[in-house]
Amino acid sequence: MTPRIEALSAQxxxxxxxxxxxxxxxxxxxxxxxxxxxFIEVCIKLRDHGELKFEQLIDLCGVDYSEYNDGLWEGPRYxxxxxxxxxxxxxxxxxxxxxxxxxxxxxxxxxxxxxxxNWFEREAFDLFxxxxxxxxxLRRILTDYGFVGHPFRKDFPMIGNVEMRxxxxxxxxxxxxxxxxxxxxxxxxxxxxxxxx
Amino acid sequence: xxxxxxxxMNFGPQHPAAHGVLRLVLELDGEVIQRADPHIGLxxxxxxxxxxxxxxxQSIPYMDRLDYVSMMSNEHAxxxxxxxxxxxxxxxxxxxxxxxxxxxxxxxxxxxWIGAHGIDLGAMTMFIYAFREREDLFDIYEAVSGARMHxxxxxxxxxxRDLPDKMPQxxxxxxxxxxxxxxxxxxxxxxxxxxxxxxxxxxxxHVDEYETLLTDNRIWKQRxxxxxxxxxxxxxxxxxxGPMLRGSGVEWDLRRKQPYExxxxxxxxxxxxxxxxxxxxxxxxxxxxRQSNRIIKQCVDWLRKNPGPVITSDNKIAPPNREGxxxxxxxxxxxxxxxxxxxHVPVGEAYAAVEHPKGEFGIYMISDGAxxxxxLKIRAPGFAHxxxxxxMVRGHMLADLVAVIGTQDIVFGEIxx
Numbered sequence: 272m273t274p275r276i277e278a279l280s281a282q283x284x285x286x287x288x289x290x291x292x293x294x295x296x297x298x299x300x301x302x303x304x305x306x307x308x309x310f311i312e313v314c315i316k317l318r319d320h321g322e323l324k325f326e327q328l329i330d331l332c333g334v335d336y337s338e339y340n341d342g343l344w345e346g347p348r349y350x351x352x353x354x355x356x357x358x359x360x361x362x363x364x365x366x367x368x369x370x371x372x373x374x375x376x377x378x379x380x381x382x383x384x385x386x387x388x389n390w391f392e393r394e395a396f397d398l399f400x401x402x403x404x405x406x407x408x409l410r411r412i413l414t415d416y417g418f419v420g421h422p423f424r425k426d427f428p429m430i431g432n433v434e435m436r437x438x439x440x441x442x443x444x445x446x447x448x449x450x451x452x453x454x455x456x457x458x459x460x461x462x463x464x465x466x467x468x
Numbered sequence: 469x470x471x472x473x474x475x476x477m478n479f480g481p482q483h484p485a486a487h488g489v490l491r492l493v494l495e496l497d498g499e500v501i502q503r504a505d506p507h508i509g510l511x512x513x514x515x516x517x518x519x520x521x522x523x524x525x526q527s528i529p530y531m532d533r534l535d536y537v538s539m540m541s542n543e544h545a546x547x548x549x550x551x552x553x554x555x556x557x558x559x560x561x562x563x564x565x566x567x568x569x570x571x572x573x574x575x576x577x578x579x580x581w582i583g584a585h586g587i588d589l590g591a592m593t594m595f596i597y598a599f600r601e602r603e604d605l606f607d608i609y610e611a612v613s614g615a616r617m618h619x620x621x622x623x624x625x626x627x628x629r630d631l632p633d634k635m636p637q638x639x640x641x642x643x644x645x646x647x648x649x650x651x652x653x654x655x656x657x658x659x660x661x662x663x664x665x666x667x668x669x670x671x672x673x674h675v676d677e678y679e680t681l682l683t684d685n686r687i688w689k690q691r692x693x694x695x696x697x698x699x700x701x702x703x704x705x706x707x708x709x710g711p712m713l714r715g716s717g718v719e720w721d722l723r724r725k726q727p728y729e730x731x732x733x734x735x736x737x738x739x740x741x742x743x744x745x746x747x748x749x750x751x752x753x754x755x756x757x758r759q760s761n762r763i764i765k766q767c768v769d770w771l772r773k774n775p776g777p778v779i780t781s782d783n784k785i786a787p788p789n790r791e792g793x794x795x796x797x798x799x800x801x802x803x804x805x806x807x808x809x810x811x812h813v814p815v816g817e818a819y820a821a822v823e824h825p826k827g828e829f830g831i832y833m834i835s836d837g838a839x840x841x842x843x844l845k846i847r848a849p850g851f852a853h854x855x856x857x858x859x860m861v862r863g864h865m866l867a868d869l870v871a872v873i874g875t876q877d878i879v880f881g882e883i884x885x
Contacts, residue, residue, distance in 0.1 A: 298552055298818050326704045329821075330830060330847040340836045354819055354832065354847070358704060358720050365819065387707030390855035413509035413884060422514060429514075429521050457523055461838045462812050 272296055279362055282322045302365045307378055310368050314384045325355035331391035333399035338425040349376040349401055380406040398423035481510050485588050485870045488880035499865050504858045511884040519844040523810030532618035535882035538577035540569045541824045543622040548820040549831040550624040553813045561776040562626035563729040568767035571760040576605045577825035578753050585874035589691045601674055604667055611636055611660050625786045626779030635663045661768050668765045675757045692746040696860040696872040707852035710827025715741035715749030722823040736763050746875040785811050810839040826850055826877050848882035
């Protein structure tokens with residue numbers, strides 16, 4: 272741990288105390304975890320605390336852990352990961368929060384904390400089906416109008432379920448089940464050869 | 469008097485000013501925009517999902533196709549994340565080459581931006597001028613990687629190969645006379661570095677030309693001054709980065725504040741705007757042309773004096789040389805393993821960001837120790853910028869919308885991913 276990371280982690284522990292579930296340091300990056308019910312409170316503290324001042328939400332993304340480590344993952348399936356940046360203090364932190372219910376993942380929205388969260392949350396909803404409570408406009412954003420399913424979930428096939436073509440008889444565009452097969456030339460293998468440094 | 473209602477209008481996705489496939493649903497009161505609702509996703513290809521199903525090396529060409537006007541910067545963030553997770557050291561010469569090409573890419577991107585922004589606001593000449601210089605930069609790309617746009621030149625551990633000693637020249641055709649060809653080949657007699665240096669000597673004069681056309685132009689000022697004003701506080705809250713943030717007066721540049729590669733050894737300035745309107749962002753980007761040019765010059769000087777390896781010698785990550793591969797059993801096995809199974813990245817997660825021409829472009833990667841990433845998230849600067857579209861155009865006239873699209877420097881490859 273560099274002195275800067277160490278100072279920041281001490282500040283985080285001090286400022287968040289009970290709200291902090293886990294704090295890890297890896298590759299010079301700090302990752303903190305909090306509970307879904309403390310989520311908003313923790314975020315407001317991260318933004319407003321004088322020694323943290325994370326004014327910018329750089330990124331918010333969903334993660335589906337169901338096939339992590341070849342399915343040996345234990346714990347909630349969906350998480351939302353935030354990357355925060357403090358422009359005034361020049362520091363970064365990563366915040367992870369798990370949605371407790373695997374069948375209907377819900378988290379509170381962060382729009383009132385960082386307005387930029389609006390579209391990032393729409394994206395996480397669209398791709399992972401994570402719901403954001405009190406979001407004013409939780410529509411799909413990247414997928415097609417009328418799309419069914421959440422494509423970045425691990426159980427969604429890479430080739431999709433439907434394909435689109437022009438039907439000359441009906442003289443319009445129609446959807447039909449995909450006609451291609453999934454082709455995977457390189458199997459996914461986990462090896463613990465470790466670092467090559 | 470008849471009652472007049474607001475009306476809703478559809479803009480795009482095939483409008484020439486929509487910079488690709490932007491579809492906007494606009495609510496207008498006369499000619500004044502009350503609400504803008506951008507519909508994105510028409511270019512969504514699921515890059516992140518594709519990357520989860522491919523080895524680390526196979527995904528590099530996808531990165532070129534994200535922001536397809538600043539190809540190498542995207543690759544840079546991707547390979548930097550992998551290097552961070554592997555704890556891999558990049559040879560110093562490769563770092564200089566990367567910085568040089570990042571800045572060439574910045575000029576390439578800003579040239580397209582000034583061309584498109586100009587043509588949107590009625591300055592037709594800009595487009596022609598900008599594309600004249602882009603041609604030379606594409607030739608540089610081609611000389612080094614073989615491709616004019618989608619280079620796939622940065623690799624984990626360095627760059628694919630060293631800079632060529634000979635700049636490719638134009639060949640004679642029946643469409644051009646011998647004299648014309650000779651004129652075209654005039655600055656291509658030496659190495660690639662000679663050609664780049666010649667470009668950096670020419671380029672400041674070209675920027676002066678652009679500024680003569682635009683900076684004090686009355687029409688240009690009428691179209692950009694006071695359009696899309698964003699205060700520094702709002703710019704931060706809305707997640708702006710890059711020239712969009714600097715145009716609002718926040719001095720923030722990753723190259724300076726969180727330096728990666730060799731940016732801390734180079735001499736350059738960070739231009740900052742004052743008013744946060746389209747004109748200030750225009751001035752910031754114009755100054756970035758000159759600063760990038762300065763950086764390229766310094767890199768050329770360094771690269772001339774310091775030969776050396778350009779990619780790591782760790783054959784678990786980078787392929788062995790061709791000769792070794794064909795004569796040596798161990799190298800052959802390395803080569804085979806690398807291009808079939810690929811390398812494995814240790815368990816963990818990392819985020820690495822570069823100062824992309826458009827803002828902070830970051831890659832967040834989670835690995836569970838496999839030969840493919842478990843999750844790859846691309847943080848595209850344009851995504852945050854376009855989400856602020858509604859706030860920026862509200863209360864402006866319909867024609868100013870085009871100025872805001874231009875000033876945001878929108879490219880759909882990265883927004884839709």
